[in-house]
Amino acid sequence: MGEFKMKNEKIILGIETSCDETAVAIVKNGTEILSDVVASQIESHKRFGGVVPEIASRHHVEQMTMVLEEAVEEANVEWKDIDAIAVTEGPGLVGALLVGVNAAKALAFAKKKPLVGVQHIAGHIYANRFEQEFTFPLLALIVSGGHTELVLMKEHGEFELLGETLDDAAGEAYDKVARMLELPYPGGPEVDRLAALGKETIDFPRAWLDEGSYDFSFSGLKSAVINKIHNAKQRGETLKKEDIAASFQASVIEVLTTKTLRAAKEKNVKQVIVAGGVAANRGLRTEMQVQFDEAGIPLLIPPLNLCTDNAAMIAAAGTIAFEQGKRDGLDLNANPSLELI
Amino acid sequence: MNVLVIDTSNHVLGVAIMKNDQVIGQIMTNLTKNHSVRLMPAINQLMAEVGMDVEELDQIAVAKGPGSYTGVRIGLTTAKTLAWALGVPIVGVSSLEALSYQGRFFDGFVCPFFDARRGLVYTGVYEWKSGQLTNPVQDQNTLFVNVLKDLQAEGKPVLFLSPDIASFKELIMETLGDLAVMPEGPYHITNPAHLGLASLTRNPDNIHTLAPNYLRLAEAEANWLKNQKEKKSNG
Ligand SMILES: [Zn+2]
Numbered sequence: 001m002g003e004f005k006m007k008n009e010k011i012i013l014g015i016e017t018s019c020d021e022t023a024v025a026i027v028k029n030g031t032e033i034l035s036d037v038v039a040s041q042i043e044s045h046k047r048f049g050g051v052v053p054e055i056a057s058r059h060h061v062e063q064m065t066m067v068l069e070e071a072v073e074e075a076n077v078e079w080k081d082i083d084a085i086a087v088t089e090g091p092g093l094v095g096a097l098l099v100g101v102n103a104a105k106a107l108a109f110a111k112k113k114p115l116v117g118v119q120h121i122a123g124h125i126y127a128n129r130f131e132q133e134f135t136f137p138l139l140a141l142i143v144s145g146g147h148t149e150l151v152l153m154k155e156h157g158e159f160e161l162l163g164e165t166l167d168d169a170a171g172e173a174y175d176k177v178a179r180m181l182e183l184p185y186p187g188g189p190e191v192d193r194l195a196a197l198g199k200e201t202i203d204f205p206r207a208w209l210d211e212g213s214y215d216f217s218f219s220g221l222k223s224a225v226i227n228k229i230h231n232a233k234q235r236g237e238t239l240k241k242e243d244i245a246a247s248f249q250a251s252v253i254e255v256l257t258t259k260t261l262r263a264a265k266e267k268n269v270k271q272v273i274v275a276g277g278v279a280a281n282r283g284l285r286t287e288m289q290v291q292f293d294e295a296g297i298p299l300l301i302p303p304l305n306l307c308t309d310n311a312a313m314i315a316a317a318g319t320i321a322f323e324q325g326k327r328d329g330l331d332l333n334a335n336p337s338l339e340l341i
Numbered sequence: 342m343n344v345l346v347i348d349t350s351n352h353v354l355g356v357a358i359m360k361n362d363q364v365i366g367q368i369m370t371n372l373t374k375n376h377s378v379r380l381m382p383a384i385n386q387l388m389a390e391v392g393m394d395v396e397e398l399d400q401i402a403v404a405k406g407p408g409s410y411t412g413v414r415i416g417l418t419t420a421k422t423l424a425w426a427l428g429v430p431i432v433g434v435s436s437l438e439a440l441s442y443q444g445r446f447f448d449g450f451v452c453p454f455f456d457a458r459r460g461l462v463y464t465g466v467y468e469w470k471s472g473q474l475t476n477p478v479q480d481q482n483t484l485f486v487n488v489l490k491d492l493q494a495e496g497k498p499v500l501f502l503s504p505d506i507a508s509f510k511e512l513i514m515e516t517l518g519d520l521a522v523m524p525e526g527p528y529h530i531t532n533p534a535h536l537g538l539a540s541l542t543r544n545p546d547n548i549h550t551l552a553p554n555y556l557r558l559a560e561a562e563a564n565w566l567k568n569q570k571e572k573k574s575n576g
Contacts, residue, residue: 052561058410068422095411103419103422333375
């Protein structure tokens with residue numbers, strides 16, 4: 001006996017290969033995960049200190065059908081009950097995206113299913129819908145290795161960009177600081193771990209930018225950290241790695257939290273969600289929770305496994321797009337710089 | 342047996358539908374255009390034109406490289422996913438072997454090759470013996486001059502087949518002179534039906550483990566291995 005499908009239910013198969021995770025998931029109604037399989041490549045990129053695009057693409061093509069098979073078996077659904085194939089079309093690494101897009105097209109063709117291209121960041125936002133139904137207007141803070149954005153949503157599938165990073169993404173700053181501190185890859189979680197052990201002994205800058213701006217900037221902070229480490233070295237001083245991490249993280253978190261809170265109040269939102277890989281950061285989660293509890297605004301942060309790249313979130317965002325009538329043709333291509341709006 | 346043939350491993354985009362060893366239809370272009378955008382629409386169009394439903398396919402044949410990394414992945418991802426979704430066998434064929442079918446009636450060595458940059462080529466040596474294709478030198482990524490010298494030592498005529506023939510004509514003539522045979526344009530590109538024919542000579546591959554045959558490590562990996570070696574030798 002497979003999963004029993006009701007008449008109005010939508011079951012979507014999602015595929016995600018924008019970076020270094022080969023992922024396939026099957027989701028019911030955009031809110032219930034039937035299967036969520038992720039083949040991570042972290043181990044193969046570790047020795048290079050970062051994701052190597054060509055190697056990521058090679059792994060994707062080797063993993064794809066296996067991950068597909070596992071996801072379909074685990075979901076225990078019949079093909080006739082799957083309504084559409086959703087796939088990340090961008091942004092991301094072009095060679096990596098191409099594997100997912102071409103697999104999705106072949107699958108849609110072979111199984112005669114509609115094809116729906118999904119924007120990756122929309123996916124991150126929709127990862128939250130597995131936790132709780134959205135109430136609009138809502139504000140989403142997307143923080144990852146490639147993104148730092150504040151997005152206002154007045155209804156499903158509609159995105160308004162309030163602010164974004166003018167230079168580095170928050171996650172990128174984390175990676176660079178981790179490299180300066182000679183931490184193992186991936187660096188972000190390591191910085192977070194060390195920060196919890198250290199004290200904010202160094203007063204690093206906060207980039208507030210123009211008054212009222214919802215944009216972000218992390219390159220100044222990154223340079224300040226680099227200079228601090230450099231100068232200390234020259235003077236023969238030793239700084240505790242834990243304290244550098246704590247001080248750096250305090251700056252990032254204060255800026256992210258303050259701007260998000262201000263936007264939430266100004267736009268009178270009913271819900272705030274945090275999405276993207278950096279949403280897994282414990283320091284950020286804790287501080288956000290404290291601030292938003294105090295302000296009395298409901299905050300939603302997905303569990304750790306849904307913060308990082310996965311295909312359930314692509315299927316979830318794809319469900320809305322599918323319901324709103326979005327269809328893509330067999331000429332769908334990967335778009336490495338696809339914007340949310 | 343209905344076979345769908347897919348080749349996007351180099352500039353040529355080739356799709357063919359065959360009934361055993363008979364070609365029912367094919368689409369082939371030799372353009373610098375996006376394979377990712379055009380492959381599935383080409384398959385769709387050809388299936389419609391020959392009036393075949395996707396469920397009537399019995400086997401998928403695909404060029405597994407060498408060639409353009411991205412191109413090979415587009416073809417293989419599409420072919421593997423189709424085979425898995427339809428529950429039909431898949432057969433991967435060397436892109437060089439498929440090209441060597443253009444020398445089916447040549448008496449001597451057939452040397453298909455693709456430019457791999459920096460003086461290197463992806464090449465192998467093939468030979469047709471009483472209608473059977475043999476492969477005396479396996480596909481490899483190598484300096485072309487080395488292969489040419491070996492071929493010269495054999496003293497037999499050699500048919501060179503390559504979409505990149507123009508850039509290597511001089512080098513070939515210098516080394517092999519009268520032994521070298523270089524035909525006209527159309528012989529230098531792979532006919533998808535030839536790939537289909539080659540696929541009929543072998544057993545299916547495992548859908549999950551069939552992988553591109555790049556013949557070359559990713560650059561980052563090669564550099565990493567080199568560094569490891571240096572570290573070791575420096576003690
Ligand atoms: Zn992501």
